[in-house]
Amino acid sequence: MNFFKRFLDKYTGNQTVFSNKYATQFFTAFPRLAFLNNVTNLAPMMKWSLSVVPITQIVSGTKPPQSIDVYQASSLCATGSIWTYYATLIQPQNTGTRMLAMCNAAMAACHGYNIYRRVQYDKGVASGEIAAAPAK
DSSP: OHHHHHHHHTTTTOOBSOOSHHHHHHHHHOGGGGGGGBHHHHHHHHHHHHHHHHHHHHHHTOSOGGGOOHHHHHHHHHHHHHHHHHHHHOSSOOHHHHHHHHHHHHHHHHHHHHHHHHHHHHHHHHHTSSOOOOOO
16 A cells, blocks of 8 residues: 555656646646646536536537437536536635636536436336437
8 A cells, every 4th residue: 555655656746747748848838828838727627528518419409319328427527527526625715726626517517418318318218208219
């Protein structure tokens, strides 16, 4: 167990994501992008990617309800719900923690809505109101 502690000690309190010479040169050449090398800014941006894709699929209608994986949507909805709660416990509260809570809430909401869409589709197929989609 001491091995893991020694291994992780060098990362404790480290805010920098990329520290090799190429990343350092890149962020020196483009200082306006330096915020991407900070884990406080990068974490919410990566979390948003788990919400943006399902939201665009819901709005555009490109993902039919029969292709929604209920298990995946359930796990992402639960993850979003749990981490929304924990993001509100982080002290001190600042813009980063609020953005983290907001993106987790968006993830829980959009995947919760996808679960609802799939359940409604399955009910419609079971009652005969909706014709089942052909298997691919």
